[in-house]
Amino acid sequence: MQLFEIWLAQFLWNGCEDPRPWLITKIVPDRRINCFPISTKDYDPTAFEVASTDPDFPATGLRATSYIHDFREYPLPASAFMRRWGELTGDLLKRFRESAGL
Numbered sequence: 001m002q003l004f005e006i007w008l009a010q011f012l013w014n015g016c017e018d019p020r021p022w023l024i025t026k027i028v029p030d031r032r033i034n035c036f037p038i039s040t041k042d043y044d045p046t047a048f049e050v051a052s053t054d055p056d057f058p059a060t061g062l063r064a065t066s067y068i069h070d071f072r073e074y075p076l077p078a079s080a081f082m083r084r085w086g087e088l089t090g091d092l093l094k095r096f097r098e099s100a101g102l
Helices: 090-100
Strands: 007-012 019-028 033-039 046-052 066-068 076-077 083-085
Touching: 007 033, 007 090, 019 083, 046 090
Parallel strands: none
Antiparallel strands: 007 019, 007 083, 019 033, 033 066, 033 076, 046 066
16 A cells, blocks of 8 residues: 555445545554545535546546545554555646645
8 A cells, every 4th residue: 555545445434334435645553544535426615626537537546526535534444445446646646735735
């Protein structure tokens, strides 16, 4: 696992425990991985949009325009992760880092 990779993980978020993509933002020594949830729904006007029309979108592995809900990092246990989905790259990563202050 690397920073800014997107992984499918099962973890309770927004009242739902279904597997969803999560963006890795920090790997901490206690075997937890800090992440932001990703959803196709914009639950918060401050969420970062990952538009399907963005030239860097294919590298994300996402299937449709999605939103990174970066208002709170969630510490997921390593056991929650199912498989690597993709990653943020290029200008998309640059814009996300600026927007999230990372």
